[in-house]
Amino acid sequence: MEILVCVKQVPDADxxxxxxxxxxxxxxxxAPVVNAFDGYALEMATRFKEANGGTVVVMSIGSDNVKDSMxxxxxxxxxxxxxxxxVIADADTLATSEVLAAAVAKLEEVRxxxxxxxxxxxxxxxxxxxxxxxxxxxxxxxxxxxxxxxxEPKDGVLSVKKETEEGYNMLEIGTPCVLGIIKPDYxxxxxxxxxxxxxxxxDIPVVETGVNAASPVKVVKVYTPAKKSAGVKIKExxxxxxxxxxxxxxxxAKVL
Amino acid sequence: xxxxxxxxxxxxxxxxxxxGLEILTPARVAADGGEVTAVVIGxxxxxxxxxxIAFGADKVxxxxxxxxxTYNTDTYANALVELVxxxxxxxxxxxxxxxxxxxxxxxxxxxxxxxVANVTGVAVEDGKIVYTxxxxxxxxxxxxxxxxxVEFAVLRSGAFKKAEPDEAKAGEIIAEPITCAADxxxxxxxxxxxxxxxxxxxxxxxVIVAGGRGVGSAENFAILKxxxxxxxxVIGATRAPIEAGWISRAxxxxxxGKSVAPKLYIACGISGATQHVxxxxxxxxxxxxxxxxxxxxxxxxxxxxxxxxxxxxxxxTAEVKKLKG
Numbered sequence: 163m164e165i166l167v168c169v170k171q172v173p174d175a176d177x178x179x180x181x182x183x184x185x186x187x188x189x190x191x192x193a194p195v196v197n198a199f200d201g202y203a204l205e206m207a208t209r210f211k212e213a214n215g216g217t218v219v220v221m222s223i224g225s226d227n228v229k230d231s232m233x234x235x236x237x238x239x240x241x242x243x244x245x246x247x248x249v250i251a252d253a254d255t256l257a258t259s260e261v262l263a264a265a266v267a268k269l270e271e272v273r274x275x276x277x278x279x280x281x282x283x284x285x286x287x288x289x290x291x292x293x294x295x296x297x298x299x300x301x302x303x304x305x306x307x308x309x310x311x312x313x314e315p316k317d318g319v320l321s322v323k324k325e326t327e328e329g330y331n332m333l334e335i336g337t338p339c340v341l342g343i344i345k346p347d348y349x350x351x352x353x354x355x356x357x358x359x360x361x362x363x364x365d366i367p368v369v370e371t372g373v374n375a376a377s378p379v380k381v382v383k384v385y386t387p388a389k390k391s392a393g394v395k396i397k398e399x400x401x402x403x404x405x406x407x408x409x410x411x412x413x414x415a416k417v418l
Numbered sequence: 419x420x421x422x423x424x425x426x427x428x429x430x431x432x433x434x435x436x437x438g439l440e441i442l443t444p445a446r447v448a449a450d451g452g453e454v455t456a457v458v459i460g461x462x463x464x465x466x467x468x469x470x471i472a473f474g475a476d477k478v479x480x481x482x483x484x485x486x487x488t489y490n491t492d493t494y495a496n497a498l499v500e501l502v503x504x505x506x507x508x509x510x511x512x513x514x515x516x517x518x519x520x521x522x523x524x525x526x527x528x529x530x531x532x533x534v535a536n537v538t539g540v541a542v543e544d545g546k547i548v549y550t551x552x553x554x555x556x557x558x559x560x561x562x563x564x565x566x567x568v569e570f571a572v573l574r575s576g577a578f579k580k581a582e583p584d585e586a587k588a589g590e591i592i593a594e595p596i597t598c599a600a601d602x603x604x605x606x607x608x609x610x611x612x613x614x615x616x617x618x619x620x621x622x623x624x625v626i627v628a629g630g631r632g633v634g635s636a637e638n639f640a641i642l643k644x645x646x647x648x649x650x651x652v653i654g655a656t657r658a659p660i661e662a663g664w665i666s667r668a669x670x671x672x673x674x675g676k677s678v679a680p681k682l683y684i685a686c687g688i689s690g691a692t693q694h695v696x697x698x699x700x701x702x703x704x705x706x707x708x709x710x711x712x713x714x715x716x717x718x719x720x721x722x723x724x725x726x727x728x729x730x731x732x733x734x735t736a737e738v739k740k741l742k743g
Contacts (some may be wrong), residue, residue: 178692179554187558236605255523256532289553290673291535293523296491300527305604306491308520322605327516327668329613336606345674378569382548383561387699390718397711397724404725405733408705410723417682417703418649418738 163216163315163337165207166269167240168262168294169200171222171231175287181386189288196231199283201238203343205350206312207281208239214315217241219277221265223249223258229366233323236361237353245368248401250375255293257375262294263301264371272369278337279320284308284344292366295342305335419545420452421508425475425499426522427456428515429466434458434473436622437513437575442474444540444578445511448547449712455479455507459497461487464591471589472599474581478591479505485597488607489517495524496598502568503531504594509547509569519572526570533570534562538577539698547571555673555692556699575621575681576700618652625651626680626701628671629659630694632687632708632727641731642686648738654678656694672697684734686727686741690715707731 173179175191183190190340196204207218220240222228232243246265250257254275270276280302285292292308299306311330312323322333353361394411400405412418423445425436430742433456438456445454456470459481481497498521502510512522514536526533539550549562549571566573620626627646629639639653646653653678655669671678672694679700686707688694695718706719707727716722723730 175555175556175692181558187554189554254532255535256527256530259527279680287555287673289535290555292519293535295531296520296523297527299531300524306524307605308491309516311687325609327614328617329611331611332605332609333605333607339604378566379534379564381560381562385559385561387552387556387559390704390720392703393716393720393722395711395716395720395722395724401725401729402733404723405730406737407422408721408723408730409734409737412705413741415703415720418741 163214163378164275165211165216165218165279165281166266166277167204167207167218167220168280168282169220169222169235170197170286171224171228172197172286172288194231196234197283197286199285199343201350202345203281203283204235204239206343206346208272210313219269221246221269223251223261232366233361236364237357238351243366245366247368247370248373252377252381254377255291255297255307257377259294259297259301261373262298262373263370264373266302268371276338280340280404282340282342284342295340299340302340304339306340306342307333307335310341310343311346315339419592420450421448422453422455423449424456424507425456425465426511426512426518427458427470428513428518429458429460429463432462432465434469435464435513435515437515439469439473439580439740440578441511441513443581444573446474448509448540448542450542457501459486459494465545467591471587472583472585475589477589480591481594481596483597490603490607491521491524492603494521495528495600496602497596499528500596501594505569509571512572514572514574520568522572529568531566531568531570532564533572534564535572537571537573552696552699556696574677576677616666616668618668620652620654620671620676620678623652623678623680625649625682626654627651627684627686627690628654628656628688629686630656630688631658633659638728639665643726645731645735648735648742656688656725659719685715686731688712688715690718
C-alpha cells in the first residue's frame with residue numbers, strides 16, 4: 163500500500179510561547195520539531211509497511227526551513243519526503259486542507275501511483291485545532307476515522323481501532339481513506355547512525371500546487387491571558403504546619 | 419445584528435451531554451436578539467430535546483432514527499449539512515466532545531464553511547461574532563471571526579456556564595426525518611468495546627483533587643480520594659500517572675485529556691507542564707502541593723505548599739472533616 167503521512171513542523175511544545183515586542187508570538191526563536199502526533203502517525207505507518215509491504219511517503223508544507231524535519235522523518239521510516247511549497251500566510255484549517263488535498267493529487271501525478279491511506283496526526287501542538295484529517299478527507303472525497311490507535315488490512319479493507327472515552331471501537335473502512343492518528347501504546351523509533359546517513363543522501367523534491375486557498379477563519383487579535391496574580395507559597399518547618407497554615411487560608415478564601 | 423444560531427446538543431443514552439447545554443449560553447450571546455435552535459441527533463432523543471429547551475433553546479430540531487444509534491461520521495455530518503441547507507442558520511455551535519470535534523469540521527468543509535476550533539469565549543462586536551481560542555497550550559489567546567456564509571465553531575467543555583433551567587418553558591420540537599444513503603457511509607463500526615467501567619464527571623465537578631507523577635503509586639491515589647470525598651469532589655490525574663498505570667485515563671486532565679473548570683483545584687505532585695495547565699485554565703482557585711519549590715505549578719496557584727503531599731494531604735483531609743463535621 164502507498165501511505166502518505168502529512169507532517170507539520172511546529173515550535174518545540176516544551177518551550178512556553180510569549181509575545182514579541184511587535185505583539186506576535188515568538189515562535190521563530192523556538193527550535194522547530196516534527197509535531198508529536200505526526201511522529202506517532204509516521205511510526206504507525208512505518209510499522210504497517212513493515213508488516214504488510216508498501217511505501218511510506220511524508221510531505222510537509224514549507225520551504226528550506228522544513229528540510230531537517232523531512233530528513234528526520236526519512237531516518238525513522240519514511241521512504242520518500244516532499245516539501246509542498248505553497249505556504250499561505252495565516253491559513254486556517256480549511257485552506258491548509260485544500261493545499262494538502264492538492265498536494266495529494268500532485269504527488270500522485272509525480273509518482274504515478276495513488277495513495278491508499280493518508281495519515282495525519284490528530285492535532286498539532288501549536289494551534290491544536292484537530293481538524294485537518296476531517297477537512298482533508300472532505301476535500302479528497304474520502305472517508306475518515308479519527309482518534310486512531312491502530313489499523314491493519316482485513317479482507318480488502320482496513321480494520322481500524324479508534325479510541326473512545328470508554329475504551330475503543332473497531333471500524334472497517336475502504337481505501338483510499340484518511341486516518342487521524344493519536345497516541346498508540348508504543349513510542350516512535352529512534353534513528354540509527356545508518357538510517358541517518360541514508361536519510362542525508364536522499365533527495366527531498368519541492369513541489370508546488372499553485373492552489374490559492376482562502377481562509378474563512380481570520381484571527382483579529384492576538385494577546386496573552388490575564389495572569390493570575392502571584393499566589394502565596396507556604397514552606398513551614400514541618401509538612402503538618404504547612405498544611406494547617408494553608409488550610410486556614412482556604413477557609414479564609416471561602417473555597418471549601 | 420440579530421442572528422440565528424444552531425446549537426448541536428449531543429445526547430448520550432437519550433440525555434443531553436453537559437457541554438451541549440453549556441454552549442446554549444454563548445449561543446444566546448451570539449444570537450444578539452435572534453433565535454437559538456438546538457439540534458439533537460440520535461435514537462430516542464425526546465429527553466435531550468426537552469433539556470435543550472429548559473436550558474435556553476427557543477426550539478429544537480430532532481433527527482431521531484435507528485441509523486443514529488451508534489455515532490458515525492458520515493450519518494451525523496450528513497444530517498447536520500441537510501439541516502443547515504434547509505434552515506440557513508448564521509452559525510452552528512458544536513461542543514468539543516470526541517464526536518463533535520469529528521463531524522463538525524466534516525460538515526463545515528462540505529458546506530465550504532470555516533470552522534473555529536477550541537472556542538472558550540464568544541462575544542459580539544460590530545455585529546460580528548468574535549470567537550476566543552487558546553493557542554500554544556494556552557500561553558496565547560486568539561480572537562477570530564469567521565467570514566463564510568455559515569460559521570461553524572467547536573466550543574470547549576467547561577468554558578461556559580449553563581443557564582438556570584426553566585422546566586416550565588415551552589418550545590417547539592420539530593422532527594426532521596433525515597437519513598443517510600447506505601452507500602455514503604464509508605466507515606462502519608463493527609465492535610464497541612468498553613474497557614473503562616468507571617465514569618468520572620470531571621467537567622461538572624466543583625472540586626477536583628488531581629495527582630501527578632509525585633503521587634508515586636496507584637495506592638497513594640487513595641490519599642487523594644479521601645480528600646476529594648471529604649470535599650465532595652472527584653479525583654483527577656495528569657498524563658504521567660496514567661502512563662505509569664496507576665490510574666485509568668478516564669481521569670486525565672490536560673491538553674490530551676479533559677478541560678475542567680472547578681471552583682477548587684488541588685494539584686498534588688504535579689509539576690505544572692504546559693500540556694496539563696492548558697486543561698485547568700478554567701479553575702477558579704488553585705492549590706498546589708509539590709516537594710520542588712521551583713515547580714512551575716506554583717506560578718499559577720493561589721496557594722502553594724512546598725512539601726510532601728503524602729503528609730500534607732492527610733492533614734488537609736482531617737481539617738476538612740473537622741470543618742464539615
